[in-house]
Amino acid sequence: MSKQKFPIVITAFLFLGIGYTDRHSDIQKNTVRLNKNEIALLKKELLKSEDHYDAGKKMIWAITKEKHYHSDLDSGIKVHDTRSSIQYAAALLHTGDTADLQRGIAIVRAVLPLQEKDTSLPFCGVWPYYPEDPLKGRHAPVDYNWADFMSVSLIDIVLNSSDHLDKALKEQIATSLTLAARSIMKRDVKADYTNICIMGTYVCYMVGNLYDQQDIRHYGQQKLAYFYDYTKNSKGFTEYNSPTYTVVAMNELLRMKQAIVHPTDRKMINELYDLCWSMIAHHFHPPSGQWCGPNLRAYNDLLTPDLKQLFFYASKGRIVLPGDYPKEPHVLEPHEIPAALIPSFLQQDLPHIQTDTFLVGKFQPENHVTYPDGDLLTKDIIGRLYAHPVYALGSVNQGYLWNQCRPLFAHWGTPENPSYLRVRFLHDQYDFAAVHIKSAQDSSSVLSILNLAYNGGDKHPNIDRIKDSTITATDLRLRMETGGDINATAFSISGQHKNELWLVSGQTHVVIRIPYCNWNGVEGHWEIGGDGNKKWADYVIHSGSRKTFDFAAMKEAVIGLSLTVFTGTAEAPATAITVHTDNKYLRLSANGLMVQALKKPDDGFKIKNDFEIDSK
Secondary structure, X not given: OOOOOOOOOOOHHHHHOOOOOOOOOOEOOOOOOOOHHHHHHHHHHHHHHHOOEEOOOOEEEEEOOOOOOOOOOOOOOEEEEHHHHHHHHHHHHHHOOHHHHHHHHHHHHHHHHHOOOOOOOOOOOOOOOOOOOOOOOOOOOOOOHHHHHHHHHHHHHHHHHHHHOOHHHHHHHHHHHHHHHHHHHHHOOOOOOHHHHHHHHHXXXXXXXXXXXXXXXXXXXXXXXXXXXXXXXXOOOOOOOOOOHHHHHHHHHHHHHHHEOOHHHHHHHHHHHHHHHHHHHHOEEOOOOEEOOOEEOOOOOOOXXXXXXXXXXXXXXXXXXXXXXXXXXXXXXXXXXXHHHHXXXXXXXXXXXXXXXXXXXXXXXXXXXXXXXXXXXXXOEEEEEEEOOOEEEEEEOEEEOOOOEEOEEEEEEOOXXXXXXXXXXXEOOEEOOOEEEEEEEOOOEEEEEEEEEOOOEOOOOOOOEOOOOEEEEEEEEEEEEEXXXXXXXXXXXXXXXXXXXXXXXXXXXXXXEEEEEEEOXXXXXXXXXXXXXXXXXXXXXXXEEEEEEEHHHOOOEEEEEEEEEEEOOOOOOOOOOEEEEOOOEEEEEEOOEEEEEEOOOEOHHHHHHOEEEEOO
């Protein structure tokens, strides 16, 4: 974290009503100019928020769905959402409609006072999620991201709607944005937290220019150069190939493209924006109509209507995927796919293999651990996608099985009826983030080893880390899950030792083998199940009474996995898997593939980086 001191007083210029300056500015105002048709589309979108507007509170209301880590509130409580409200206000002000303008300004006046402005507090500059759950005096940790999220909409208002604001409100917004920018500077998020780093960079860059705050302006410009260098050197974002965070990053880069005019900075921004579209295009599979894996940070297993709409309007109507979604743009997010990339969404020469170095390994002192048997450095994170005319199979050489990760993933079918296969590991029916996976892939085959970090996360990689290397569980299982067009999909168990699993779905066949499993002497067994939306086959390690697992004391907690996808035959390709173990490692090899990883649970850094891969 930065050691920068937080100012005790706000610069006097704010109270003199001085706002935007053109003097040596690197930004431009009026970044979004809507015509009549676009305003009509925007007003149509805004109707979705109409029923949730509370005219008394001047905010958007919602019902909490679950207990959130950053809130003291339980589920089922009516609240007023600060982020949704300020986003709604910014959109209203773009319409130019008198009633919309009045409502938007009323929301701004209601939301601004909710920001913490006491400079003696560490969360000065931050807003709460809801006024019903204020920052002061609560147990849940503050979500500092709300300084970023709220500021981008306020900047939108300043850039595009200042003519509708009176002098006093402009001064209040200036005060809030300056406090938020200084909070962002103090926190100094690094580039491996992609979306917040980009968003904070934008906020500081804009606030420094808008209000002639040279230290904030310098921070924003230097942070942009830092993020650019980090991303180019790492060959991508930390949240690699993420259907969620790639789009979030693109939205922030689009804001920069619209507002920043400094030539050198614009060049960096344009390169980063094009990098996002390149990642999507190179992982899109036209036969199934899917954005394929491997993915870090994915909330869905199949392409969502929102992404289909994005591809449609960003291609100017050239990419038309089936499904129920609006065939019209989000006018406040005018994305555009680089013309050279559009053919990748329509037709590709298949089969082909896409190999990506998602993250270049490096020595990081803050994460470095000295072990009795030698030091370790972080290794490259390398993804591979085999795109076949019928299916797509993706894997990453090192990953973990948090519910937002897709480290081994397959798609097939058609854009109208797609299907997927996802590898999961469940602790009491929830994805167990402490389980890591190492994979070697040629084209249609993958060899993997699953092992365990005894200080890893349970449901989340960081928030609920395992304490004292010990968990209790009534159920532990490796799951092969399929969804989408499941009517044509069936699992079956075969093999001399019932350790071979088959999945058949139309032309697509998958054979899965467990050549090795040892959880402290326990071997698993296959069970088949499903519900109305999904089918699965589980390799069950433990099920029944609640049992304590002390991972540090276990001699082994490791599973070997072989997966091959093929078409046009009722027989699986012959694969002889060689299994070798010693006192430290499990090693699998077959047909030129090899993967080696630790058998015994260990420290997360070591589990992640102490492995060997050899692919064709």
